[in-house]
Structures are given as C-alpha cells and as structure tokens.
Amino acid sequence: MCPGPIIIQGPNGPPLKAAIIGCGGTGCNILAEGELVATDVRIAVGSEPDTMKSLKVEKRMLANVRELEKNAMISSKAVRLAGSEFEKELAGALEGVDITFTLAGLGGLSGGWGAVVGARAANVSRSMSMCVASVPFSVEGGSRRERAKAQLHSLTQLPGSILVVPNDMILSEAPSLPINRAFRVMNSVLASPVNLFLKSIGKDDLGTVKKLLADSTMLAMDSAEWDRENAEYAVIEHLEKSKWLDLSSNPAKSAMLFVEGHALYDGLNELGKLFSRNLGKDCPVMVASAGDRKSGLRVTAVVGF
Ligand SMILES: Nc1nc2c(ncn2[C@@H]2O[C@H](COP(=O)(O)OP(=O)(O)OP(=O)(O)O)[C@@H](O)[C@H]2O)c(=O)[nH]1
Ligand SMILES: [Mg+2]
Numbered sequence: 001m002c003p004g005p006i007i008i009q010g011p012n013g014p015p016l017k018a019a020i021i022g023c024g025g026t027g028c029n030i031l032a033e034g035e036l037v038a039t040d041v042r043i044a045v046g047s048e049p050d051t052m053k054s055l056k057v058e059k060r061m062l063a064n065v066r067e068l069e070k071n072a073m074i075s076s077k078a079v080r081l082a083g084s085e086f087e088k089e090l091a092g093a094l095e096g097v098d099i100t101f102t103l104a105g106l107g108g109l110s111g112g113w114g115a116v117v118g119a120r121a122a123n124v125s126r127s128m129s130m131c132v133a134s135v136p137f138s139v140e141g142g143s144r145r146e147r148a149k150a151q152l153h154s155l156t157q158l159p160g161s162i163l164v165v166p167n168d169m170i171l172s173e174a175p176s177l178p179i180n181r182a183f184r185v186m187n188s189v190l191a192s193p194v195n196l197f198l199k200s201i202g203k204d205d206l207g208t209v210k211k212l213l214a215d216s217t218m219l220a221m222d223s224a225e226w227d228r229e230n231a232e233y234a235v236i237e238h239l240e241k242s243k244w245l246d247l248s249s250n251p252a253k254s255a256m257l258f259v260e261g262h263a264l265y266d267g268l269n270e271l272g273k274l275f276s277r278n279l280g281k282d283c284p285v286m287v288a289s290a291g292d293r294k295s296g297l298r299v300t301a302v303v304g305f
Helices: 024-033 049-053 065-072 085-093 110-124 142-156 168-173 179-200 203-213 231-240 265-276
Strands: 006-008 018-023 041-046 059-062 099-105 128-135 161-166 218-226 254-260 285-289 297-304
Touching: 006 203, 006 265, 018 024, 018 110, 024 041, 024 049, 024 099, 024 110, 024 179, 041 049, 041 085, 041 110, 049 059, 059 085, 065 085, 065 110, 085 110, 099 110, 099 179, 110 128, 110 142, 128 142, 128 179, 142 161, 161 168, 161 179, 168 179, 179 254, 179 285, 179 297, 203 254, 203 285, 218 231, 231 265, 231 297, 254 265, 265 285
Parallel strands: 006 285, 018 041, 018 099, 041 059, 099 128, 128 161, 161 218, 254 285
Antiparallel strands: 218 297, 254 297
C-alpha cells in the first residue's frame, strides 16, 4: 500500500546546528543582504577581499581560484579526507554541524568551485550537505554555462543534495527586469529553501529528511500561493504544472512541501495526498509547516530526482 505523506507540524526536538557557506559573488551577496535566518556558523568563501571585509560572518576564507578549482577536481572517492589545507580549515569550521548549506551562482570561479569544495568539506566533517546553486542566464553565453555544467557534475559526484535554480526562471516570470534587479530577486529565491528548511525541520526530524533524500541527488524547486477558496487545490494544481519541476517528464524520487499559512494537520495531509496523485507510488512525500502568513497559503515544493 502507498504510505501517506509524512507530516512535520513544526520542528521536533532542539534546533538544528546549521552552517551556511556563501561562495563567490552570489553567495557573499546573499550573506550580505541579511535575508537568511540566523544560523550557528556562517562562512564566506571568495576571491575578492573588499567584498568579504564587510560581511557579518564567523569566518572569511580568501581563495586562490586556481587552487580552489584543483581542489574541487580531486576524485570524490576520498571525500572523508580533506583535499587541501583550505578544505581542512573549512571542514574544521563545520565540526558538530548537522547540516551545511552551500550557496553559489555556478558558472564563475570562486562561487562554483567554492561550492564543490564546501560540499566536500561538509562530507569531511560528516555534516549533511545541501548545495543551493543558480545556473547562469542563457544570455550569459556558452563558456559560463559550460563551466556551470562542469561544476554541477563535480557536485553530483559527492554525497548530498543539490538544489538547482536556473536564473532564466526569473526572466521567464518578469522578462523586462533589469539584470541587477533579477540578481537581487534570485538572491531571495536562493535564500528561501534554506530559511524554509530551518524554520520547519528540527534535530529529531533530520533522520526522516535524510532518509527521504537518500536517493535524490538533484533537487528542483517552485512555489505557488493562493489566498482565495480551495487554496490546497489551487497551489497543488499550479505545482503539478510547473515547468521548473517538470514532473511530467522526470519521475520524482522524493518530494518536500513547505507550507506557509494557517494549516492544521488535516490541511497538511490533504496537500501531501493531492501532490502524491501524480507521483510514483514509491515516491515519499513530506509536508512541513513553515510558519504563518497574513492570508492564504504559500507552498514551496522541493522535488528530488
Ligand atoms: N543571484 C545572483 N547571481 C549572480 C550575482 N552575480 C552574478 N550572478 C550569477 O552567478 C554567476 C556566477 O557569478 P558570481 O556569483 O559572481 O561568481 P564568482 O565565482 O564570483 O564569479 P566571477 O565573478 O565571474 O569570478 C554569474 O554567471 C551570474 O549568473 C548576484 O549578485 N546574485
Ligand atoms: Mg563575481
């Protein structure tokens, strides 16, 4: 029989000890903008000392991009051993951390390669690794996109999950947005899964989440909101049709729904059941309550493939 959705109605147990590693221009800008929930450890990795100087973080790690790339290319088989002094120092800062979020825009140098080394360091320190990364806009051209692909490939060789958000997602929704505004919006989009996760998942829930994500390397995300009647149906219908989740062509291996708004156990269960309709019967679905909202419901789906 198909098991019902796993419901998490607020974090169970003590708060997670979480680390955020902001890599390159994108990762450091997200740390600077202050939209992220408070975490125990915040680390900036980059190659521009001036940008990093003003960040309010526990640790700044100035990277030599050539060394960083070399470090990122080391075979992932030895991932329990740090591949460089840099990685060792990073892993040391993650000691005792339950989950490490690495944030970056792929396609550049210190960001993309830094994200790979960040994910390696999380594994060395035995922390769960979740990388949240953007893929360059189509208009940014071939070489950046090629480099992003290579960085993504390196990330997929490591234990942990990678949530990929294409920059094109923003332009498809607001085509006339100037690029710097689009980057600001993307910064919020990249910060949101970290915030939702940390608002809804506690230490006692982590085992469930790890099991749920065990077979999912790549994750995709989209959100839907509705503040009128039948919000559950409306948001799920939107998510089922989402071009960013693309559920009709990719068989999902796992799904997490983060629900903002007033939803009791039955409402969360209903959302999970509705979303399960078009997923394979063995695809586990978790529904987590992620805080209140003035009106209506906002549901963010993070789907594993
Ligand atoms: N969301 C967001 N994306 C950005 C920002 N700046 C650049 N990007 C995107 O992220 C990719 C990598 O750029 P950076 O984040 O600056 O990475 P980096 O490693 O510092 O790269 P370089 O500056 O090119 O060495 C770019 O190709 C853009 O697609 C930003 O401020 N916010
Ligand atoms: Mg940059």
